Amino acid sequence: MSKTSEGATPGFLVWRLSMKWRVAVDRAVAPLGLTHAQYSLVASLYGMQRTGERPSQRRLADHTGLEPLYVSKLARSLESAGLLERAKDPRDPRAVQLALTAEGLETTRRAIGVVHGLLTQLLEPLGGLDSDRTRELSRDLTLLLDAPLDPAATGPQ
Incomplete structure (x- = not known):
């Protein structure tokens, strides 16, 4: 165990691991x-498209845990880069549907x-991606x- 982790709370360790992962990715x-x-966003969209879904920005926000406004901003930048298409949902004029372009599919496959590979490295100390410890x-x-x-339940009284 590293000196940084000695006596650390689980919350601190989760935060540190999430920061390490974010920076690595x-x-x-x-x-x-x-x-x-x-x-x-694109990896989640890729998975959803593979099952035949063309999700709305809101659905993708719910799936990723990202704020809807942030998903909208990311989608616009990915659209500008030619990686995804945004279109009005024919069933709901307020909703915007997302789909990867051909270039977006190729970029996403490479990124995945x-x-x-990073995930394989990260999980090696637990015995690898398919180990019992990793499943646990x-x-x-x-x-x-x-x-x-x-x-609100744990905030200042």
Whole structure:
């Protein structure tokens, strides 16, 4: 255990790991013209498109955990870069649907490969991507992500 981690709270460790991951992904996908946030958006969109879904910006925001306004900003920049298309939803004129372009599909496939390599590196101390410890970690992280938080309940009294 590193000296930074000695006596650290789980919240601090989760924050440190998320920062380490964000920086690593930012650096790894930069040569492809992406940021970590943009990667999160296009990789999620890629997965959704593979199942036949053409999600709205709102649906993609819900899926990624990013704020809808931030997803809109990211989508506009990715559209300007020629990686995705934004179109009005024929069923809801207020909604905007997103889809990867051919260039966006190719860039996303390459980025997914790069990030998968990073994930393999990150999980090596747990025995790799397919280890029992990694599956247990994934279950625990999912449990924590699904736990509701009410910041007002723990705020100043």
